[in-house]
């Protein structure tokens with residue numbers, strides 16, 4: 001018997017088996033050594049049943065109602081991957097059942113609902129981890145380590161470039177909460193993580209440059225956000241919903257002793273030289289392939305924290321702060337002025 005086999009495995013149920021839920025369920029079943037996937041729930045029962053068959057989840061533990069999964073005595077922890085508007089209620093339901101939860105970002109778009117859910121978690125004394133997977137990306141972790149260890153000195157500037165490959169369907173945009181709460185929210189969390197300090201003020205500008213339909217929805221597809229950190233450091237996030245050359249995800253922390261650069265990893269390292277010059281691989285297509293390892297690592301971290309009774313590395317408070325920064329950016333763009341975080 002190996003050490004891993006001797007250790008207890010945490011029994012988890014996944015709620016919502018869309019794009020991200022399928023990925024987490026497969027990782028829990030196949031790549032997270034200390035996890036056992038025992039239940040699935042989705043309002044589209046057939047989707048959950050198909051995945052259950054693929055991953056050997058018993059048919060009696062496949063539900064069309066997420067509350068039944070939460071109440072199933074065999075489920076020790078839940079992973080919430082249903083649409084954003086369901087998150088707060090499901091986090092509360094898991095807390096009522098005294099079960100630890102992993103919840104995808106964002107916790108909700110409304111701070112009062114987030115606060116109610118976080119109070120329920122606090123009262124129950126269970127763990128909650130929020131799905132900011134980029135903290136688990138090997139490149140960004142190494143940048144954080146260079147800041148934490150003091151190798152870059154006193155951090156003075158942060159840059160995050162975060163550009164999607166293509167505008168999502170307009171149907172998706174209608175309920176996404178807008179660019180700052182849907183997309184930039186990852187960058188807000190990454191900014192706090194990389195710098196190891198809080199943001200005090202946000203100044204945001206956004207435009208709909210890619211499609212007039214985006215403007216009709218009251219949203220933007222191109223944005224710049226200036227961050228002022230406690231202690232005086234500055235940061236810039238730039239976002240686009242369409243980079244024609246692929247999924248562009250780069251970071252930089254500049255400090256008194258040097259700079260830590262987190263460049264785009266490439267699917268392979270070949271460079272091809274021809275009469276026209278040298279070329280490299282195209283960037284990864286999108287988040288599922290670019291951040292594949294980070295999704296495995298965030299689940300490993302959650303499972304380990306639950307089994308060992310520790311606080312998860314991305315807390316409910318982290319989930320709330322990222323929403324506060326998104327709301328501050330919305331107000332800033334609307335009113336054309338910097339917004340202090342304490343105003344939100």
Ligand SMILES: NC(=O)c1ccc[n+]([C@@H]2O[C@H](COP(=O)([O-])OP(=O)(O)OC[C@H]3O[C@@H](n4cnc5c(N)ncnc54)[C@H](O)[C@@H]3O)[C@@H](O)[C@H]2O)c1
Nearest residue numbers: 016017018019020042043044066081082083084104105131
């Ligand atoms: N961390 C990340 O990188 C990341 C990436 C993508 C999505 N997300 C987040 O994950 C969530 C889901 O996004 P997605 O792209 O997978 O969506 P999706 O539409 O592909 O999947 C959602 C699934 O949930 C099911 N569902 C709907 N209501 C439900 C309910 N009440 N109970 C159970 N199941 C229900 C749907 O039938 C669908 O199968 C969103 O909150 C999104 O913001 C996070």
